Ligand SMILES: Nc1nc2c(c(=O)[nH]1)N[C@H]1C(S)=C(S)[C@@H](COP(=O)(O)OP(=O)(O)OC[C@H]3O[C@@H](n4cnc5c(N)ncnc54)[C@H](O)[C@@H]3O)O[C@H]1N2
């Protein structure tokens with residue numbers, strides 16, 4: 001077991017133990033928000049034919065090259081093509097074909113002139129100015145060419161991707177199964193929100209917050225309730241959770257006190273503990289173990305510490321399990337807007353709100369930073385990454401931030 005390792009080492013160790021879940025085939029509507037498990041190539045070009053982007057006339061640029069308002073060129077309208085119909089007859093010299101938006105441009109024509117730019121009378125149109133070749137002309141394959149890669153494995157299928165896939169006639173695809181993430185809270189002091197609190201008891205808030213975060217990723221949270229601070233009971237609960245889940249998250253019992261039962265529980269379970277304690281605050285006592293190829297991440301019981309560690313340690317793990325290719329949070333530099341007087345020997349993540357003002361990313365603190373205080377998680381869209389051995393921070397300092405949304 002490694003102890004007091006850096007956040008980066010911890011994430012690497014966790015990721016090295018995770019393989020994406022297996023795949024399944026789903027229909028297009030059911031694929032929204034899922035993660036693609038195959039590369040998708042365009043089976044047709046989009047649009048499949050050159051098409052008119054507006055209502056007008058398909059003509060040859062060469063025929064209208066000499067047109068002026070004083071000496072308009074006259075062209076004969078020989079037929080009409082509406083959207084959904086098709087004509088293979090070539091447009092010949094001094095001919096025009098009436099064409100509607102979305103209709104295929106007939107061969108021979110290389111320019112579309114808008115209705116409102118011509119004068120029509122007795123089957124003829126007058127054109128008053130030339131247009132360069134390919135004006136108002138949408139080429140076949142302008143959007144996607146047949147054979148082109150459209151989406152790669154590991155991408156989230158967003159609503160706009162659903163539209164593109166439908167446009168290409170793709171009705172089903174392989175996606176990663178939604179991983180099941182079990183969540184267990186430990187602590188003799190905990191009661192469920194449906195119970196009445198007795199003296200010394202508090203509601204189990206971590207389970208609900210973590211389940212909501214896990215749900216946001218598209219994975220399925222599996223609430224496993226509360227285990228008391230008894231290693232054998234915790235081991236039993238984790239064992240049960242491992243049967244139906246791809247990953248287990250726990251909170252509480254990871255510190256050094258008499259009641260910190262998690263390490264003993266994991267030993268009883270026969271899990272391999274890979275690290276304990278990660279070198280940042282809040283959330284230092286995080287613990288990571290593997291049992292039968294499945295990972296168990298144990299977070300601090302302190303609610304804000306647990307959620308900050310969710311962002312830093314668990315989110316990358318769930319992303320890899322889901323098959324997601326791009327899970328790295330966005331980091332940036334920002335200008336701190338207020339003092340933070342507490343010097344820190346250990347690396348520290350502060351809860352902040354980042355916003356753009358006059359072209360600069362600025363960040364202010366969202367309130368009290370204690371590991372058990374949740375109020376400052378509200379409105380927090382950013383963690384300020386304060387390096388170890390930083391002195392007091394001053395308003396105006398440049399700080400590095402991790403953007404959470
Ligand atoms: N002697 C030391 N004591 C502590 C150390 C230390 O190094 N030496 N580390 C402190 C740090 S840092 C943290 S973080 C906590 C971690 O404690 P645990 O992870 O073992 O968590 P608990 O003691 O079980 O709980 C901490 C705190 O959070 C409340 N809690 C727990 N679970 C929930 C829940 N599901 N919902 C809401 N609130 C919860 C619990 O009641 C405690 O108040 O240890 C320090 N101690």
Ligand code: MOO
Pocket residue numbers: 280281282283284285300302305371372
């Ligand atoms: O490392 Mo603990 O989570 O700060 O209180």
